[in-house]
Amino acid sequence: MEALRLILLYGHLIGFALLLGGAIAQYLTGKIRINAAMLWGAVIQLATGIGLSAPLRDGDEPAPAKLGVKLVLALMIFVMVFFSRKRDEVNRGHFLAIAGLTLANAAVAVFWR
Known part of the structure; x- marks a missing residue:
């Protein structure tokens, strides 16, 4: 089961890299829109x-409150990305909120013990 958890964690990190990297790349181009990397990263x-939240370890599961907060943040990011993906240009505040929520989700993962 540890191998499965590590594979899921690796995929989770790749998703984070796609989401944040896609957002930074798009922001630096000047035309603020949702790109494919951001969409795939959110998915x-x-x-x-969700796979990582399954009880795969013996007694070392994260707190349910932490999982709930991360799930809400991930759902908010996904909805904001998914429903804005076909626009030619996205509102600057909306776009920065996606990047901010992505960083907040990572902060919850790292700092909440």
Whole structure:
């Protein structure tokens, strides 16, 4: 089971890299829109996060409150990305909220013990 958890964690990190890297790349181009990397990153983050929340370890599961907060953040990111993906240009605040929520989700993962 540890191998499965590590594979899911690896996929989760790749999803984070796609989501945040895609957002930074798009922001630096000047035309703020949702790109494919951001969409796939949000999908991968949500799917692997749900897989990681399954009780795969013996007594070392994260707190249910932490999982709930991360799930809400991941769902908010996914909805914001998915429903804005076909726009030619996205509102600057909306776009920065996606990047901010992505960083907040990572902060919850790292700092909440």
